[in-house]
Amino acid sequence: MSGWRRPDEVAVVVRRPGAGGVRYLVLLRAPHKQGYWHLVAGGVEWGEEPAAAAARELAEETGLEVPVRPLALALTYVLAEDPEPVRARFAPGTERVTLHGFLAEAPAAWEPSLDAEHVEARWLPADEAEALLAYPEPRLMLRTAAEAA
Template identity: 40%
Template structure:
């Protein structure tokens, strides 16, 4: 497959700490779109490898230990404005959820081509802030109830 076209598979990596604070990133485009770490799998790349790569690329956090596979999947329609980035006829994306617990609030090094800001937020605030329904659903399923 042409490397110029995106693979319609992605990872979502939830980063949180022992206080149930969640790392939330604001995208460059569109501004005001908040999310957890996310990104498309490269052609020939496994989902676990993509989760580790995206974690490091988007936050500067070490991919060791590797993000944990939460065995959660989401399918969503690709926005029509972005469909030309994918193989012809592609309308849906498959997203696999991973998570990574960290200690405290480690400093974040953003990729300035993707994100303009980051914040550690309490679970409830992060849930209200993230823009994607699949991101909200993953937060509810992954962050343990006892931590919220």
């Protein structure tokens, strides 16, 4: 469509069973990607449905190819609060971005194959994973998924 990014993003809460209970995946973004802890996430391309974007991002960032289920949650955040490199991807005048939440179930022994955007992955209990996440919207999505488990 245009060179500007669509004002829709996805976040995927990935969980797996374990001997100590359910664990949630958090990823550390590489320094060239602002170096913060996040869920599997990314932009929705023009003409793409959010669920398709969630499945695509999950496969690209971790190598996991499983169905994604929508969380009963979509959040809107104010773009002006993001760093300039993030804001610059959206058309001038874009004020808000909608973040669509999804859930994916990973097999118990599965480990992610990280892409170049990430340098570390951790499987953590919900409260520890939530505490690491840099932004409030992914924290709320993780909490929502954990409470529904």
